[in-house]
Amino acid sequence: MKDNLALLKVIADKTRLDILNILLNEDSYVEKLACELSLTPATVCYHLKKMEMLGLVKCSRSQFYIMYSLNRELFEKPLYEFIKTDRIPVSSTEKYEKEVISHFFRYGKLTHIPSQRKKREIIMKEIAKQFEQGRKYSEKEVNSIIHRFHEDHCTIRREMIGFGILGREKETYWLTENEKNNNC
Amino acid sequence: MKDNLALLKVIADKTRLDILNILLNEDSYVEKLACELSLTPATVCYHLKKMEMLGLVKCSRSQFYIMYSLNRELFEKPLYEFIKTDRIPVSSTEKYEKEVISHFFRYGKLTHIPSQRKKREIIMKEIAKQFEQGRKYSEKEVNSIIHRFHEDHCTIRREMIGFGILGREKETYWLTENEKNNNC
DNA sequence: GAAATGATTAGAGAATTATCTAATCATTAT
DNA sequence: ATAATGATTAGATAATTCTCTAATCATTTC
Numbered sequence: 001m002k003d004n005l006a007l008l009k010v011i012a013d014k015t016r017l018d019i020l021n022i023l024l025n026e027d028s029y030v031e032k033l034a035c036e037l038s039l040t041p042a043t044v045c046y047h048l049k050k051m052e053m054l055g056l057v058k059c060s061r062s063q064f065y066i067m068y069s070l071n072r073e074l075f076e077k078p079l080y081e082f083i084k085t086d087r088i089p090v091s092s093t094e095k096y097e098k099e100v101i102s103h104f105f106r107y108g109k110l111t112h113i114p115s116q117r118k119k120r121e122i123i124m125k126e127i128a129k130q131f132e133q134g135r136k137y138s139e140k141e142v143n144s145i146i147h148r149f150h151e152d153h154c155t156i157r158r159e160m161i162g163f164g165i166l167g168r169e170k171e172t173y174w175l176t177e178n179e180k181n182n183n184c
Numbered sequence: 185m186k187d188n189l190a191l192l193k194v195i196a197d198k199t200r201l202d203i204l205n206i207l208l209n210e211d212s213y214v215e216k217l218a219c220e221l222s223l224t225p226a227t228v229c230y231h232l233k234k235m236e237m238l239g240l241v242k243c244s245r246s247q248f249y250i251m252y253s254l255n256r257e258l259f260e261k262p263l264y265e266f267i268k269t270d271r272i273p274v275s276s277t278e279k280y281e282k283e284v285i286s287h288f289f290r291y292g293k294l295t296h297i298p299s300q301r302k303k304r305e306i307i308m309k310e311i312a313k314q315f316e317q318g319r320k321y322s323e324k325e326v327n328s329i330i331h332r333f334h335e336d337h338c339t340i341r342r343e344m345i346g347f348g349i350l351g352r353e354k355e356t357y358w359l360t361e362n363e364k365n366n367n368c
Numbered sequence: 369g370a371a372a373t374g375a376t377t378a379g380a381g382a383a384t385t386a387t388c389t390a391a392t393c394a395t396t397a398t
Numbered sequence: 399a400t401a402a403t404g405a406t407t408a409g410a411t412a413a414t415t416c417t418c419t420a421a422t423c424a425t426t427t428c
Contacts, residue, residue, distance in 0.1 A: 012192035080259040
């Protein structure tokens with residue numbers, strides 16, 4: 001799963017598919033391929049180098065020519081293997097967050113404040129959903145809202161500010177527009 | 185093997201890989217995907233339609249949303265299946281031609297003239313290799329060269345002209361520059 | 369039926385990239 | 399060594415296409 005996107009981009013080209021199909025039958029070299037495909041050697045070289053970089057083909061000098069051959073193992077793998085990206089899919093993030101939330105909330109109340117930073121952030125974002133975007137809150141209002149979930153509104157208020165979820169100026173608080181609290 | 189190039193081109197895109205990865209976990213719909221990927225619904229729609237056309241995903245209306253899901257069977261197949269093109273690889277054409285030639289020639293002589301047009305053309309092209317590019321030949325010379333392979337130089341000469349391999353004007357003959365006789 | 373919401377289409381701008389020519393590098397043959 | 403041949407690199411051009419905005423279509427809810 002190194003860089004599937006790059007690999008797919010390299011395969012997804014007419015000329016390179018033609019080259020791969022020829023190499024499927026027999027090893028070949030730049031000039032011969034260029035002639036068979038009615039292209040210049042420069043163009044064929046450009047494509048072969050691209051494919052070589054990603055391990056699609058291998059090359060080795062054989063007397064006069066530099067012979068290119070397929071890396072056949074690669075093509076045995078199912079397409080499935082090639083679409084997985086490094087990116088953590090948002091949906092599995094969501095699943096994880098739901099798990100955390102359901103673990104720390106019981107009957108709508110927060111049982112205790114997680115010690116792990118990551119989990120604490122998830123919990124804070126969940127509580128933040130009670131706040132409206134764009135509206136200003138007094139400290140009293142903030143405490144009152146948080147108090148619905150847990151007695152220690154001071155700690156939680158401080159955490160929410162620490163995570164950048166709530167903004168604060170003097171006695172006024174508001175929900176920040178951090179895209180991380182986005183509710184999709 | 186309908187149109188592998190088109191299919192690969194559709195898979196080989198960052199955004200579409202992201203979408204596929206999400207759909208790998210759970211079905212989804214345009215708006216949700218757009219939000220998760222920080223794109224406009226128009227863009228997501230554009231990609232989903234592309235993938236739908238090639239059978240990568242399916243969609244069906246479910247109450248309020250149009251749900252998109254993966255066509256999972258497709259991804260089980262090995263990459264190998266996706267690189268085969270409709271194009272007849274030149275190298276297997278070559279192999280076929282060699283077979284035909286070795287079938288009709290014995291000890292350097294043509295045993296008989298093939299009745300199949302396709303095979304006849306291959307044989308004529310083989311004989312044409314005795315002619316030089318750019319040089320003019322008299323009818324006598326042409327007959328003499330052909331006679332090395334077969335008695336009936338008249339028929340063969342006529343066939344070679346018929347296939348456009350030899351050009352003729354009055355009593356003069358020459359090898360045409362048809363790219364089909366190209367020897368790479 | 370009107371309003372709301374989600375999906376799609378059309379058109380335009382920006383970025384990527386396949387291909388060519390020309391020049392250079394690397395290896396083999398004379 | 400020098401010439402010849404194949405491979406590669408650099409730079410320029412042209413084509414493709416991803417993404418957006420704005421407008422329209424389709425379905426559901428009031």
